Amino acid sequence: MRKAIRRIVLAAAAVIFIVSCVNLFQIFSEYRRGEVEYGEIREYAILPETEEEAEGEDFFPMPDIDFGSLKEMNGDFCAWLYIPALDVNYPVVWNGDNETYLTRTFEGGSNSAGCLFVDAANRPDFSDRNTLIYGHNMKNGTMFGSLSDFQQEEKLAEQEPYFYLYTEDAAMRFRIIAYYTTTGDSSTYSLVNTDEEYDAYLRWILRNNQFSGYAEEMMEGRPEIVTLSTCHGRAGGTERFVVHGVLSAKYYQY
DSSP, X not given: OHHHHHHHHHHHHHHHHHHHHHHHHHHHHHHHHHHHHHHHHGGGEEOOOOOSOOOSTXXXXXXXXXXXXXXXXXXXXXXXXXXXXXXXXXXEEOOSOSSGGGSBOTTSOBOTTOOEEEOTTSOTTSOSSEEEEEOXXXXXXXXXXXXXXXXXXXXXXXXXXXXXXXXXXXXXXEEEEEEEEEETTSGGGOOOOSHHHHHHHHHHHHHHOOOXXXXXXXXXXXXXXXXXXXXXXXXXXXXXXXXXXXXXXXXXXX
């Protein structure tokens, strides 16, 4: 009887092991497909080669972006996002809903990597007072999987405090003012329309801020804010990690 039970337990363990291996293989295969696709897409946005230190107010990388081809590839394409500190380098889309690109890549394939996308309530030209960009916290570090590195490496945002957005009409540099952990239903995701709402939103940011590099002069004139958001903590949970940047330079007719 004991031998029979032992055989059943061993057989069950073997089945669980095989199923787990199959699931892991499928997950890593999906990750790999996403990496390959976005690696090929980066050929349409070539960063300039420079041997100089990419620091300071004068540094403003101007990649060679084939907007026409990217638009033909995906009509929802609205911008290219580059975060030097994290080596984040991806297209951004907007299509008026917050569901489609959770599981659809830039080229339209079904994949858990999805695509970086602008909140449905925002305008895709980043002219709103606060524009939200969402991306998955992928376990292999792709998409926004490295965003929380700002939290884990204290000096990272101080050493490289900028991220960049490029549209067909403009090149924009944003200076990081804050990052923190929050929840998906918090005031972080509020629309900002008036000066009063802007000031209240800034107070909310500063109450939660974990970044020591904030300076009040960054907010002179109430510059546009871009908020980068990703999941945080356990899968399926409500925690989010966000990074806020404010517009510090903009060049038109990029």
